[in-house]
Amino acid sequence: MKLNTALLLLLAPPALSDRVDDYIDQLSLEEKIKYLGGNGMGNYPDDGEYVGTVLATDHAGIPALLYNDGPQGFRDDARPGTSTALPSGLNVAATWSTEAATLWGDVLGAEFFDKGSNVMLGPGMNVARVPRNGRNFEYMSGEDPSLGAGLVPSVIKASQSHKILANAKHFVNNNQETNRGEMSSQVDERTRFEMYYPPFQAAIDAGVGSFMCSYNKINHVYSCENPETLVDDLKGAMGFEGYVMSDWGATHSASLLQGLDQEMADADFMNFDNLKDAPVDAIDASVRRILKPFVDVGAFDLTDDEQAARSIYNNVTSDEHFEAARSISVESHVMLKNTDSVLPLGRDFFTGENTVAVIGSQGDDNCIGGGGSGRVDAAWKPTPLATLKATAEDAAYGADSDKIKYLDDDSSLEDQIELASNSDLCLFFLQTSSGEGSDRDNLNLNADGKVAEVASHCAKSVAVVSAPGAVLMPWADSVDSVLLNFMPGVASAFATVDILVGDEEPTGRLPITMPLIENQEGMTLEQFPGVDGNMNSTYTETWGFGYRYYHLHQEEPRFWFGAGLGYSSFEVTKISWGDSNVKVSIKNTGDVDSTAVPQLYLGAPSGCDLPLWALKGFDKLLVKAGESANVEFALDEKDVSKWDVDARDWAMCGGEWSARVGFSAQLVDDETIATKTI
Ligand SMILES: *[C@@H]1O[C@H](CO)[C@@H](O)[C@H](O)[C@H]1NC(C)=O
Ligand SMILES: *[C@@H]1O[C@H](CO)[C@@H](O)[C@H](O)[C@H]1NC(C)=O
Secondary structure, eight states: OOOOHHHHHHHSOOOHHHHHHHHHHHOOHHHHHHTTBOBOSSOBTTTBOOSEEEOOBGGGTBOOEEEEOOBTBOOOTTSTTSSOOOOOHHHHHHHTOHHHHHHHHHHHHHHHHHTTOSEEOOOBOOOOOSTTOTTGGGBTTTTOHHHHHHHHHHHHHHHHTTSOBOEEEEETTOOOOTTTTTOEEEOOHHHIIIIISHHHHHHHHTTOOEEEEOSSEETTEEGGGOHIIIIIIIIIITOOOSEEEEOTTOOOSOOGGGTOOBBSSBOSSSSHHHHTTSOHHHHHHHHHHHHHHHHHHTTTOOOHHHHHHOOTTSOOOOHHHHHHHHHHHHHTOEEEEEGGGOOOOOHHHHHSSOOEEEESGGGTSOOOSOBGGGOOOOSOOOOHHHHHHHHHTTOOTTOOOTTEEEEOTTSOHHHHHHHHHTOSEEEEEEEOOOBTTOOOSOSOOTTOTTHHHHHTTOSSEEEEEEOSSOOOOTTGGGSSEEEEOSSOOTTHHHHHHHHHHTSSOOOOOOSSOBOSSTTTTOOOTTTTTOSTTTOEEEOTTTTOSTHHHHHHTTOOOSBOTTOOBOSSOEEEEEEEEOSSEEEEEEEEOSSSOEEEOOEEEEEOOGGGOOOSSEEEEEOOEEEOTTOEEEEEEEOOGGGGEEEETTTTEEEEOOSEEEEEEESSSSOOTTOOOEEEEO
16 A cells, blocks of 8 residues: 555644744734733633733634742632642752652642643742842742752753743842842853853753743843843853743833843733834744743643633642642751750650740741742641640640640740740740842841740750741750741641651751851942942852852851751761762761761862852762762763853863762861862
8 A cells, every 4th residue: 555645744743843833824913912912910801810811812722821920839819728838949949859849840830730820930040149138938049059950950840741831030130129120230141150040041951931031130231121141141052942021010121132022911012013013033933932832831732621620710729739838848847956866856745744835926827938929828727836736635736735835926035934944845936037029127037036045944945947048046056956947838837846746857958058147248238239329239259159158258157058957967988089970978877767968069170260169969868877878979061160251151170179078068177078180
């Protein structure tokens, strides 16, 4: 039989690019331009109130594009409790775990899909530059580009496997909220590529469909009309093939030729009047950038059943997602000290005769997430106080118990001391929060003032701290143990108690440095928040922020980046360079099984002008008591390179490179350092 190849070609499903071309062929100029700007917030007919919309083009078979916040769960202000208030992006950074990042992305993707949205406005991945940034909690890079780059791909792949697009934001150098709509981040190309772009590059390499440009200017040009960062860097050197949308209201002109593909939330500038005479090739290119990622992830190929089942009115949270929030919260609790092994207390401690003082409003009215567009309201959440009472009675949640007594932040010092003196354990619950639109005024918690004095009257004391970023904890020397859980999500009270009783080991590690004092890095007014009146924040520190600052200036923070304790101790017993990796053996030197988070830091030859030590890899693994495990950290050329501005590419920096593997960024006397000449 003779094959009819022409017929076979007709029957074969069209290749993806053909399909996008086919869409574009069917669109009039006006319809194409419709994709370059949004149709407003909260007004999509029929389908509810997504925060951004582009209407469907029915005759071409293109469904509506429905965008929603945000980075710690599906934000649904009108229906609180119908989506899961997950731990924040900074919590994901604190897990140092690609598995936790995958779980987080998986729950997010599933909930966005079931809520009928096809673009998730997250994850946020800016590298934290200033400790007071009000949005640091949203970002999953902490203060290190390699930490972000190591975790971002898991979130992008897991979320986009649910036939929605993820969105890499906020590109770029939106590292403060103070004056964010006007200020300019003055940052050179090398610093951008080496310190701020790597998590975004990792998102691109993982196939992220969309990017969001930010409110600020970069080198005096608004982010969303900045050809240097959008065209030369993002779409040029970094190879991004998806589309760039503006942050809501961050567009200042019809910036199609400057690299913006889509203005959100309304088409104030990117509209037919302004763009009808723009080059058709440029319009087609942007429409292709917008539509192709939806085709690639399968967002335009839903079955009728799938389509019918999705709706913003759905309650998409579930027991399973609550448990996911709980486990990510457990993994992002960072134990910062544990004098005399006060933790774990053991379940018996609570079920016996012991009395417990719960001090601090966070114990009974717990903040679980940051504010602003990234907030997710829970209809119900367990509180630490009620969870502890149930634990003390060995009963279900809601049980009461006289053994647990509570005082809020406003209670007097005398009352707190009296309760502390008459209790077998003090549990301090402390918090501060932050949100979009402003930076924190200081790094205090809401009720730091009395902790040190009250703790001196406690038989044992543990402070549980919830914070959206760095906090000073001036009382840290006065308590036996500190657990920091960032913006910990709906299930965090259960997670905290899981850890207190010893059902779980705290396995989080700091994704940001905890300083001893305000502005320990000594940033000038020109660096942050910018020169008064003229709004420039100059990045003169280049790579010298976060732990890299402390190394450079030989200063001690309160707690180092990467730090965090479990219930055992580890030692690096062997370290060596391979051709394209560093290999170590780590030994659990304690008598319990425990999770280790080994971290590879590379030290560059001195002529390179690179950080003294920079994180280049990490792992998280359970090691049995007394046993050793081998860990390999893969390296590529970029890891021993700097950004060459003239070549606009990475260039290896030759000389003697050093490798240390540790359990934080803190340098340890006599540790073994392996060197290699490259
Ligand atoms: C949504 O579903 C969860 C899990 O089934 C349930 O616990 C919760 O009460 C529901 N939320 C609302 C607002 O009905
Ligand atoms: C800040 O930026 C403006 C331009 O927007 C420039 O004229 C001014 O000199 C800059 N100021 C400083 C202190 O760099």
